[in-house]
Amino acid sequence: MNPATAYRNERRNHWDALASTQKTWLEGGKPYHKRLDKIYSYLIPPGKRVLEVGCGCGGLLASVKPSFGVGVDFSRQTLLVARKNILKSGSSAPTAMALGCGELLTRLFFPIL
Numbered sequence: 001m002n003p004a005t006a007y008r009n010e011r012r013n014h015w016d017a018l019a020s021t022q023k024t025w026l027e028g029g030k031p032y033h034k035r036l037d038k039i040y041s042y043l044i045p046p047g048k049r050v051l052e053v054g055c056g057c058g059g060l061l062a063s064v065k066p067s068f069g070v071g072v073d074f075s076r077q078t079l080l081v082a083r084k085n086i087l088k089s090g091s092s093a094p095t096a097m098a099l100g101c102g103e104l105l106t107r108l109f110f111p112i113l
Contacts, residue, residue, distance in 0.1 A: 008101065012074050019077035022057045037063035053102040058082030062089035069095040072102065 001009075037060060044050060046065040055061050055071030056078055062069075062085065069086070073079050079097040086095050 008074070015073075015075035016077040019057075019075060019081045022078075022081050033059060036060055040064050055079075055082055055097075058085040058097075059089075061095070062086045062091050065091065066093050066095075069093055070098060071095065072098045072100045074099065074101045 040060060041064055044064045044066075047067045048064070049068045050061060050064055050066035051070045051072070052061045053072045055073050058071055058081070061071050061082070069091075071079065071082050071086075073082065076099055079099060083095070083097050
């Protein structure tokens with residue numbers, strides 16, 4: 001296995017393991033995440049189609065109130081948590097979760113925010 005693949009697998013395993021404890025580790029960054037929600041909600045009007053690369057637990061994607069949202073993350077377990085969190089947020093927008101690696105998307109799209 002080449003070093004890049006080994007590193008990617010190590011990162012994926014790390015985030016898969018943390019996904020089940022997301023509530024605990026998000027608590028410490030609550031003010032930061034609320035501020036991000038506010039900034040992105042200002043920049044992205046409600047009702048837009050939104051792609052979030054590295055969506056993590058889905059909080060930011062839910063907060064911008066998309067008409068259609070796509071969350072991409074390389075951790076399968078984190079995507080499962082994101083789907084639950086988006087449903088809990090009360091969002092009625094269709095949302096898709098995709099397992100993928102942001103580095104690979106940079107070959108298809110430019111720029112990516």
